[in-house]
Amino acid sequence: MxxxxxxxxxxxxxxxxxxxxxxxxxxxxxxxxxxxxxxxxxxxxxxxxxxxxxxxxxxxxxxxxxxxxxxxxxxxxxxxxxxxxxxxxxxxxxxxxxxxxxxxxxxxxxxxxxxxxxxxxxxxxxxxxxxxxxxxxxxxxxxxxxxxxxxxxxxxxxxxxxxxxxxxxxxxxxxxxxxxxxxxxxxxxxxxxxxxxxxxxxxxxxxxxxxxxxxxxxxAEMLASVLPLLTLGLVLSFLLALLGKSLADQMLAKRYSLQGRVRRALEKEPQNFYCVFQPIVELSTGKTMGCEVLARFQDDIGGLSPIDFIPVVQQMRQTWKFTELIMARAVEELNRCDFQGRAFYASFNVFPEDLSKDRAEIISTSKPLAAALNSPFDVVIEILETSIDYGSGMHESLEFLRKMGVRIAIDDFGTGHSNLNMLINFEADLLKIDRSFVDGSEDPESVRAKILPIMVEIADTAGLKKVAEGIETQEQADHVLKVGVELGQGYFFSRPVSAEVLTNYVQNH
Ligand SMILES: Nc1nc2c(ncn2[C@@H]2O[C@@H]3COP(=O)(O)O[C@H]4[C@@H](O)[C@H](n5cnc6c(=O)[nH]c(N)nc65)O[C@@H]4COP(=O)(O)O[C@H]3[C@H]2O)c(=O)[nH]1
Structure with missing residues (x-):
């Protein structure tokens, strides 16, 4: 209702x-x-x-x-x-x-x-x-x-x-x-x-x-004595009911609002956040090499898309708490999966604001991160290309994380303004090519199709492995492989799935 x-x-x-x-x-x-x-x-x-x-x-x-x-x-x-x-x-x-x-x-x-x-x-x-x-x-x-x-x-x-x-x-x-x-x-x-x-x-x-x-x-006297009070009661009851309705409206609005729901999950009901995993495959062999961990939200009112709840987490300045929550949940679930001893990496989205210099200590003492690094799989963190900012001390934080054993991926590459020099200095490990470049790749005359080989070249020069995001068709998969991209992720291979389904997928690919 x-x-x-x-x-x-x-x-x-x-x-x-x-x-x-x-x-x-x-x-x-x-x-x-x-x-x-x-x-x-x-x-x-x-x-x-x-x-x-x-x-x-x-x-x-x-x-x-x-x-x-x-x-x-x-x-x-x-x-x-x-x-x-x-x-x-x-x-x-x-x-x-x-x-x-x-x-x-x-x-x-x-x-x-x-x-x-x-x-x-x-x-x-x-x-x-x-x-x-x-x-x-x-x-x-x-x-x-x-x-x-x-x-x-x-x-x-x-x-x-x-x-x-x-x-x-x-x-x-x-x-x-x-x-x-x-x-x-x-x-x-x-x-x-x-x-x-x-x-x-x-x-x-x-x-x-x-x-x-x-x-x-x-x-008659009884009627005369109760009537004024009942009339007053009728009016007051109406007004109090209106007041109650407006209070209930406010409470429900708070409860049903995006902010209210995300706040409740972060403060009291962390189980409302859960993880799904999208396989990342080697394009030449179709073998699963890893997965991206994606957060999902579901409460008694319904589900929310990350596009909606991620900005609220940021507004609330609860980004690291949220990342730790997702990381802990993902590590717990992935540790239960049987990948039959194969090399595998899990890629986590990290908020840029958590990579400033002053957060280094918080991150270095993070228990969920330590648990991820102690797991049988490698840990990758994804940073949006658009958020790369040297001035905030991000470079030092990443250096620190790399020393801990974390690998770095630049996410949604192509949506920002990175140049080759920046990429070399950044010392990332993986470059995730934004799906808008994969989309356009089937039309050889499109500008994006022409840019894709240049991006591959830049990544090769900077020594980065490439992952093409958002592959939805066989043609796209073939094309990105042809221009030199090693890894792929997209609905063509698998949608984001539960840990159980991921295990099956890995065992079959
Ligand atoms: N159209 C299309 N889409 C595809 C395909 N393959 C994957 N996707 C979608 O592309 C998004 C990839 O994640 P992203 O670029 O990191 O973009 C993510 C990421 O920036 C953010 N996000 C999700 N989970 C987390 C998280 O745990 N932490 C942080 N910081 N951000 C997260 O929310 C964004 C959206 O996540 P999702 O809705 O799960 O959307 C995911 C995924 O479901 C495809 O073939 N076609």
């Missing part, structure tokens, strides 16, 4: 979805947290209310007047009068109401018949009608302490839990079931039953767990 297709159709939409989901989760979390906070607040209000009732009850328990005497009833009435939530206060003996503050509410027959209703809630809550499971409205709530029972207006609870955004309920909790004692419009049993209801929350008093407050946000 092309990088821009990948970022446009896969990475950007994926990022958009991820970011938007994150915003949705934040919105949901926000609503949820709000609901839980509201439930908590309502629970505290309920707790405070129940506590204030309990304090009234405690005060009642200190009345010294004779129970149900006139002064006693008056004290009870004063408390009812003072409180805005107390509906009635009764003095009871077991399940029997002995007297009450006066509203008569507790005088209905049979209301206190059900002993269990008082006992079940540890006498904290009492209802004026049969308890029913959550979902059915009850109208009165009561608390008992000692012989006193306070009956409260449910309306007080209703106002405690009233909220514009939430539907809510206060629920009495029994060990095996729960009961409303105040609730709003909606049946919100589900908030209590399910651990997570969007926009719902439950808070219980834990010591002991006798009542809980459950809330659920109204749909």
């Amino acid at each position: 092309k990088p821009n297709i990948l970022t446009t159709w896969v990475i950007a939409p994926l990022l958009f979805v991820i970011f938007f989901v994150v915003f949705i989760l934040i919105a949901v979390f926000d609503v949820q947290r709000d609901a839980e906070k509201t439930a908590e607040q309502m629970m505290h209000q309920t707790g405070e209310y129940l506590l204030s009732t309990m304090m009234v009850l405690q005060k009642l328990n200190t009345i010294a007047d004779a129970p149900c005497s006139d002064s006693f009833i008056e004290r009870l009435r004063v408390e009812v009068f003072k409180s805005d939530s107390v509906r009635d206060i009764a003095y009871v003996d077991g399940n029997r109401v002995l007297c009450s503050a006066g509203s008569g509410f507790l005088k209905s027959d049979g209301l206190l018949d059900k002993e269990d209703l008082i006992g079940a809630m540890e006498r904290k809550f009492w209802f004026n009608m049969q308890l029913m499971q959550a979902g059915v409205r009850v109208s009165v709530t009561a608390q008992q302490l000692g012989n006193y029972v306070i009956v409260e207006y449910p309306g007080h609870f209703q106002s405690t839990i009233a909220s514009s955004a939430y539907d809510s309920a206060v629920v009495a909790v029994f060990p095996d079931s729960s009961y409303y004692f105040a609730y709003g419009d909606k049946d919100i049993t589900r908030v209590l039953q399910r651990p997570f209801v969007l926009g719902g929350g439950v808070a219980c008093n834990d010591d002991p767990r006798t009542y809980c407050v459950a809330v659920e946000m109204h749909d």
Whole structure:
């Protein structure tokens, strides 16, 4: 998949979805947290209310007047009068109401018949009608302490839990079931039953767990509260996805760029460089005399031509590192080949910048070069004719290499401006005649065809062996042999091949 297709159709939409989901989760979390906070607040209000009732009850328990005497009833009435939530206060003996503050509410027959209703809630809550499971409205709530029972207006609870955004309920909790004692419009049993209801929350008093407050946000309010965040999330997700796409584009461009790929190979993945070998044959006999080592590149994205990656290696100033890498790989592979004891040379391309004077020490201590010189084959280095530069100290470096046992070949001869004097001074061993002169050699009238014998003569005068490059046909091979070239290289003999194929070739030629 092309990088821009990948970022446009896969990475950007994926990022958009991820970011938007994150915003949705934040919105949901926000609503949820709000609901839980509201439930908590309502629970505290309920707790405070129940506590204030309990304090009234405690005060009642200190009345010294004779129970149900006139002064006693008056004290009870004063408390009812003072409180805005107390509906009635009764003095009871077991399940029997002995007297009450006066509203008569507790005088209905049979209301206190059900002993269990008082006992079940540890006498904290009492209802004026049969308890029913959550979902059915009850109208009165009561608390008992000692012989006193306070009956409260449910309306007080209703106002405690009233909220514009939430539907809510206060629920009495029994060990095996729960009961409303105040609730709003909606049946919100589900908030209590399910651990997570969007926009719902439950808070219980834990010591002991006798009542809980459950809330659920109204749909409209929930929408109003999540909508701004979701709209913002939608816009931000889009922008973040665009940003992510542009970052991914940059990263991929770096990864897919020529420079990026070559750098990665040099720094981390040297296996992406490998060698192929092109046989060099004796034209008169067809016998293989050696080979040129040529670098190749292949990574997970694809292959690259040396025409493309060699200049990058130069730009990165990693030329000697690269040459050593190729040399080490080639020597390792050639050492495994069985050339049946015949004389053979391997020719390596070397960058001119590595032949300046200051590189002599680096080259002299090079392990791959030492390994090549220790191998059963001869080592030749090829230097482009166009790069020959005496001023840079190249001459001394070559002299030094020659002393180490390296032979020198002038590559692509004919593309530069060397004269006979330069060639003699240069003390090379081989002259590789550029393939443009081999190409034109079939037409005897062409200028190049006329120059070829002159080049041969110059090489002979300088004492150099000649190699014709780029021979593609029998005619070219015959012609260059006829004008005096000893060695040939080109697709006519073999394309650059692997070490295994080279071994076969050498064994057959
Ligand atoms: N048309 C045609 N071409 C033929 C024929 N026979 C061989 N060739 C090609 O000619 C090039 C010969 O290598 P070069 O002149 O040193 O030119 C090389 C050399 O300058 C450079 N190069 C390749 N490997 C290395 C290396 O390991 N180190 C350095 N410094 N340069 C390298 O890249 C250049 C191109 O290498 P390649 O693409 O492998 O191209 C090779 C080879 O595949 C033929 O009959 N017809």
